[in-house]
Amino acid sequence: MNLIIFTTILLLGFTTYYFGRKKALLIQNTNTRLTALPKFYGYYLAIWCSIPAFIIFALWSIFEPTIVKLLVLTDYSNQGYLSDELNLIYEKTKSLARGLYSGEVTVFLEDSTAKYQNLKSIAQNSKVVVILSIIIASTLFAYKKISNNTRTREPVEKFLNAVLFTSSLAAILTTLGIVFSLIFETIRFFSVIPFFDFIFGTHWYPAKTFVRDASAEVDPEMYKDAFGSVPLFAGTFFIAFIAMCVAIPIGLLSGIYLSEYASKRVRKYAKPLIEILAGIPTVVYGFFAALTVGPFLREIGINLGLEVSSESALAAGGVMGIMIIPFISSLSDDVITSVPQSLRDGSYAMGATKSETIKKVIFPAALPGIVGSILLGVSRAIGETMIVVMASGLAANLTFNPLESTSTITAQIVVILIGDQQFGDPKTQAAFALGMTLFLVTLCLNVFA
Known part of the structure; x- marks a missing residue:
C-alpha cells in the first residue's frame, strides 16, 4: 500500500507540472505578461501537489507503527508484564497476523491479532483519505x-534553497551522529580501561576478557595487557606504507605521462582503463591478494630460502597499492593538466626541454594538488578493511617484517563485532575506541589534504 501511495503522489506531481506549464501558456496566449517562465508555473503546481502529501506520508509512516503498538498493548498494561515481554507479545501478534506464527495461539493472542489487523486497516484507509x-x-x-498569474519563480527558488540547505544539514547531522555515537561508547570504554594502557600497550588480546563468569565481579587485572593498541597502529601504518610505496610511484608517473606525454588517442583509452581499478569492489582485491598474490609470494620465498607467511603484510599492502593507483593517477593528471599553458610556453621560450619544464616548472606548480592526492590515498589505505581482513591475517603481531602476518585497526573492528556481542562489555566497546581513533586520524589527513 505504501508503495502505491508513494507512486501515486509521484505521478501526480509529474502530471501537475505539465498541467501548470500548459496553464501558463494559456495565460500567455491571452496577451497577459507572465511573471516567470512557464516552467516555473509547472514547478509551483507540482511542488504544492506533491510535497505536502510526501511530508504527511513520511510522518504517518514513521509514527503509525508506534501508535498501533501502543493501542494493541493497552490490553496488557495492567497485567504486570515487563517491557521485553510486551515486545515479545507484539512480535507474536504481528507474526500471527501475517500467517508466520507457528507457536501456541492463545485467546489473548487471537484478540490482539484481530485488534492489530483492525487498527492497521483503519490506519491505511485513513492515510489514503488524508493524503x-x-x-x-x-x-x-x-x-x-x-x-x-501570481509570482511563481521566487517561491520555487526558495523551496529549492530549502531543499539544498536540508541536504547539507542532513550530511552534517549524519557526521555529528557518527561522532557522538563513537564518543559515548569510547568514554565508557576508557572508564574501564586506562587511556595510556590503550595508547601505549603492546599486547592486543581482548578475547581473554570473556573468559570469566558473567555473574562474578570483574577482576581489573583481567583487563591488563589485553587492549594495547600499539600493534594495531603499527600494522595499520606499516601496511599503508607498503601500499603507498606501490601507489605513489606508479600513480604519479602514470599521471605525468597521461598529462604531458600521451597523445589524445592514448589518453582517451588509457585514463578510463586506469580508473576501472577504482570501480573494482575491495572484496575482489581481497580474493586476489589471498588466493593469488599471497601464495605467489610464499612460493618465491621458499625458492629463495625465506619464510613467508601465507597472509603477509606485503601481499595486503601490494594489492592495496594497486587499488589506490587510480586515485593518485587521476588526481595528479587533473592537477598537472590545470597548470596554465603560459608557464609551459615561458619555459620553452627560455630554451628548457620538456623534461626540464616538467621538473622545474610544472611539478612545483602542481605540487600542492599532488600532495593532496597522496594524502587522500593514505587515508584510503588506512581505512581499508576487506583486503587486510582477507590477506594480512587477524593476529595482532607487533612486527615490521613485511613477510609476516599482522593486523590493522579495521580488521580488529570487524573481528570484535562479528556475531552476538554484549555492548556493555569492554571488548565490544574497544571497537568504538578504535573507530574513534581511526576517525580522528583520517579526518586530520583529509583536512590537511
Whole structure:
C-alpha cells in the first residue's frame, strides 16, 4: 500500500507540472505578461501537489507503527508484564497476523491479532483519505494562484534553497551522529580501561576478557595487557606504507605521462582503463591478494630460502597499492593538466626541454594538488578493511617484517563485532575506541589534504 501511495503522489506531481506549464501558456496566449517562465508555473503546481502529501506520508509512516503498538498493548498494561515481554507479545501478534506464527495461539493472542489487523486497516484507509484530501486542497490552492498569474519563480527558488540547505544539514547531522555515537561508547570504554594502557600497550588480546563468569565481579587485572593498541597502529601504518610505496610511484608517473606525454588517442583509452581499478569492489582485491598474490609470494620465498607467511603484510599492502593507483593517477593528471599553458610556453621560450619544464616548472606548480592526492590515498589505505581482513591475517603481531602476518585497526573492528556481542562489555566497546581513533586520524589527513 505504501508503495502505491508513494507512486501515486509521484505521478501526480509529474502530471501537475505539465498541467501548470500548459496553464501558463494559456495565460500567455491571452496577451497577459507572465511573471516567470512557464516552467516555473509547472514547478509551483507540482511542488504544492506533491510535497505536502510526501511530508504527511513520511510522518504517518514513521509514527503509525508506534501508535498501533501502543493501542494493541493497552490490553496488557495492567497485567504486570515487563517491557521485553510486551515486545515479545507484539512480535507474536504481528507474526500471527501475517500467517508466520507457528507457536501456541492463545485467546489473548487471537484478540490482539484481530485488534492489530483492525487498527492497521483503519490506519491505511485513513492515510489514503488524508493524503488525497491534502493533494486536492493544496493543488486547488496552487492552481488558483497560477490562474491569478501570481509570482511563481521566487517561491520555487526558495523551496529549492530549502531543499539544498536540508541536504547539507542532513550530511552534517549524519557526521555529528557518527561522532557522538563513537564518543559515548569510547568514554565508557576508557572508564574501564586506562587511556595510556590503550595508547601505549603492546599486547592486543581482548578475547581473554570473556573468559570469566558473567555473574562474578570483574577482576581489573583481567583487563591488563589485553587492549594495547600499539600493534594495531603499527600494522595499520606499516601496511599503508607498503601500499603507498606501490601507489605513489606508479600513480604519479602514470599521471605525468597521461598529462604531458600521451597523445589524445592514448589518453582517451588509457585514463578510463586506469580508473576501472577504482570501480573494482575491495572484496575482489581481497580474493586476489589471498588466493593469488599471497601464495605467489610464499612460493618465491621458499625458492629463495625465506619464510613467508601465507597472509603477509606485503601481499595486503601490494594489492592495496594497486587499488589506490587510480586515485593518485587521476588526481595528479587533473592537477598537472590545470597548470596554465603560459608557464609551459615561458619555459620553452627560455630554451628548457620538456623534461626540464616538467621538473622545474610544472611539478612545483602542481605540487600542492599532488600532495593532496597522496594524502587522500593514505587515508584510503588506512581505512581499508576487506583486503587486510582477507590477506594480512587477524593476529595482532607487533612486527615490521613485511613477510609476516599482522593486523590493522579495521580488521580488529570487524573481528570484535562479528556475531552476538554484549555492548556493555569492554571488548565490544574497544571497537568504538578504535573507530574513534581511526576517525580522528583520517579526518586530520583529509583536512590537511
